[in-house]
Amino acid sequence: MDRIYTFFFTQQNNNFWLTFFRIAVSLLIIIHFVSILPDFKNLYSVNEGVIGYNVTDIFVPDYLINLPKIIIFFDTMGIAPDTTILSFKILFLAALGTLLLGYKQNLSALVVLLLQIALVKSNSYYAYGVDFFTSMSLFYLAIIPRDLSSIALSPFKRLFQIHVSIVYFFAGFDKIIGTNWWNGENIWKAINLPFATNTYDITFLGHFPILLTVFGLLTVILELTYPFFVWQPKISKYWIYLTILMHVGIAFILNLYFFSSIMIIWNLTLLFSFNNEKPTQS
Amino acid sequence: MKKQEFPFRKKIYLTITFTIISIILLSSVKTTVDSVCNYYQYDKNTPLNNFLTSVYNIKPLRVFNSYTGFETGYGFFGTNVSSDFVIIYDLLDKQGNKVDSKKFKLNTKEASVRFTSLNRLFLDKLTGDKNEMFNKYIDIVLKEMSKHIYNQYNGKYGVHLKVYLYNYPTLQDYVKGKNKTELFLTNEMTYTK
Numbered sequence: 036m037d038r039i040y041t042f043f044f045t046q047q048n049n050n051f052w053l054t055f056f057r058i059a060v061s062l063l064i065i066i067h068f069v070s071i072l073p074d075f076k077n078l079y080s081v082n083e084g085v086i087g088y089n090v091t092d093i094f095v096p097d098y099l100i101n102l103p104k105i106i107i108f109f110d111t112m113g114i115a116p117d118t119t120i121l122s123f124k125i126l127f128l129a130a131l132g133t134l135l136l137g138y139k140q141n142l143s144a145l146v147v148l149l150l151q152i153a154l155v156k157s158n159s160y161y162a163y164g165v166d167f168f169t170s171m172s173l174f175y176l177a178i179i180p181r182d183l184s185s186i187a188l189s190p191f192k193r194l195f196q197i198h199v200s201i202v203y204f205f206a207g208f209d210k211i212i213g214t215n216w217w218n219g220e221n222i223w224k225a226i227n228l229p230f231a232t233n234t235y236d237i238t239f240l241g242h243f244p245i246l247l248t249v250f251g252l253l254t255v256i257l258e259l260t261y262p263f264f265v266w267q268p269k270i271s272k273y274w275i276y277l278t279i280l281m282h283v284g285i286a287f288i289l290n291l292y293f294f295s296s297i298m299i300i301w302n303l304t305l306l307f308s309f310n311n312e313k314p315t316q317s
Numbered sequence: 318m319k320k321q322e323f324p325f326r327k328k329i330y331l332t333i334t335f336t337i338i339s340i341i342l343l344s345s346v347k348t349t350v351d352s353v354c355n356y357y358q359y360d361k362n363t364p365l366n367n368f369l370t371s372v373y374n375i376k377p378l379r380v381f382n383s384y385t386g387f388e389t390g391y392g393f394f395g396t397n398v399s400s401d402f403v404i405i406y407d408l409l410d411k412q413g414n415k416v417d418s419k420k421f422k423l424n425t426k427e428a429s430v431r432f433t434s435l436n437r438l439f440l441d442k443l444t445g446d447k448n449e450m451f452n453k454y455i456d457i458v459l460k461e462m463s464k465h466i467y468n469q470y471n472g473k474y475g476v477h478l479k480v481y482l483y484n485y486p487t488l489q490d491y492v493k494g495k496n497k498t499e500l501f502l503t504n505e506m507t508y509t510k
Contacts, residue, residue, distance in 0.1 A: 039331075040327070040331075043331055043334065044327060067427070070425060070426075070427040070428075071425055071427050071428045071431065073424040073425050073428070074423045074424050074425050074428035077423055077424070077428065077465075078423075078428060078431065078432075084465075085423070085432070085461065085462055085465045086435075086458055086461040086462065086465075087461055090457055090458060090461055096379070096383070098376075098379075098380050098383070099383055148384070148385075149384075152383070152384050156383070160434055160435045160437065160438065161431045161432060161434055161435065162431075162434060163430075163431065163434045164389070164393070166386070167386040167388070167389035168386065168389075169386070170384075170385055170386025171385060171386040171387060171389075174385040174386065174387075186324075186326050186327055186330060187330050190327075190330045190331055190333075190334045191330070191334065193334065194334045194337055194338065197338055198337075198338070198341055201338075201341050201342065201345060201391070202391045203391075205345040205348075205349060205390065205391040205392065206391045206392065206393040206395065207395075208349065208395075209349050209352055209390075209391070209392035209393070209395025209396050210392075210393075210394070210395035210396070211395075212353060212395070212396055213356065213395055213396035213397045215397055215398070216395065218488070219488050220487055220488050220489070221394065221397065221398045223487070223488040223491070224398040224485070224487075225394055225398045227485040228398070228401050228483075228485075229401050229402075229403050229433075229483045230401070230429070230430055230433050238491075238496075241488060241491040241492065241496075242492070244488050244489075244492055247488060258393075290426070290430065291430070292427075293427065
């Protein structure tokens with residue numbers, strides 16, 4: 036039991052990792068949000084979207100408050116949908132501004148989290164990996180205290196570190212049990228997905244199947260062993276750099292810039308979080 | 318002495334930490350089991366899967382997961398890279414003749430990427446044991462999309478929307494010289510007024 040407490044409650048020297056995490060996540064959400072503004076109504080309105088909310092709402096559980104529900108609620112009070120949407124955008128960006136500046140970090144993060152959930156849960160079919168990682172990032176920013184002397188800082192930092200480890204372990208594990216990660220087929224399929232093939236043509240790799248097989252296996256090994264190597268002080272940063280390199284590749288080859296960005300932020304945050312502690316002196 | 322070293326608040330924070338780690342593990346294992354069962358077409362009705370599903374669906378946990386993002390799995394293209402779809406529409410004149418043909422996309426690249434998540438619906442139709450009601454639901458979704466395109470052109474054209482399964486040659490086939498993408502029509506919808 037003592038070892039568990041020692042592991043979870045270490046003295047914190049600085050919270051640079053948390054400051055980095057807060058600023059990077061805030062900026063990413065702002066850029067991500069702005070990037071879809073020309074399509075905002077197409078994705079998230081009640082009646083003006085590509086698919087009407089009355090078609091998608093069957094997948095929205097009663098306990099979820101999303102933007103269309105908010106629009107409908109204010110509409111019944113005589114407030115036009117356009118006004119509600121504009122107010123939502125302003126509120127979202129304002130809350131992100133306060134989070135970016137670090138003003139009442141936990142409260143700001145909680146507000147942004149609720150608004151972000153309201154947005155992405157408007158239509159669950161438009162959500163993908165980056166949205167879940169954004170929500171989880173905001174959750175951490177909502178619960179992790181900035182105060183270095185807070186007892187909660189150390190265990191919640193450990194929680195984040197363990198979470199990142201679990202993420203990559205399962206990313207690798209899910210791949211290793213798929214037969215096509217052993218022969219290069221899945222890497223080949225991924226780089227030739229329709230949304231991935233617009234910018235860079237790397238089909239020449241198809242002439243080197245052994246290379247694709249090696250890429251696939253290296254990806255699996257990198258992810259599966261992540262939780263073991265990132266906790267080794269001498270190897271940690273190199274493993275994290277390799278993982279970041281993998282995400283840079285995913286960003287440019289699969290066009291998943293925002294997803295890759297948030298994963299790089301998580302990795303850098305992990306890297307910085309390992310450098311700020313010394314064991315508690317008993 | 319020990320109790321003074323580990324005050325009550327520390328226990329609370331440690332309990333919260335372990336609870337969240339358990340939730341993360343539950344979501345990870347649940348999505349992994351689902352992914353494996355789907356890919357290898359294993360029977361999902363196993364004691365392990367039933368147990369995971371029943372715990373995963375406890376309402377307070379579902380609410381927590383929904384509001385924090387912890388509901389997600391971490392497969393990242395595992396167990397298998399899913400097949401994808403391409404949505405193409407033809408614009409039809411009043412006589413029903415094809416005037417133009419375009420790939421469906423939104424104004425911004427990111428919104429278009431986001432919209433491709435909808436393709437899960439079409440994949441579910443092909444791979445899942447979905448019923449007739451689900452097929453009707455997909456038709457409604459397609460009708461909505463067609464109507465949206467129709468309105469974009471101010472009703473000037475009829476719309477013939479087509480969903481194609483996108484099939485790029487496998488690595489094995491590519492090495493043998495096959496390099497043409499195949500598109501298999503899976504759904505279609507014509508919308509005119």
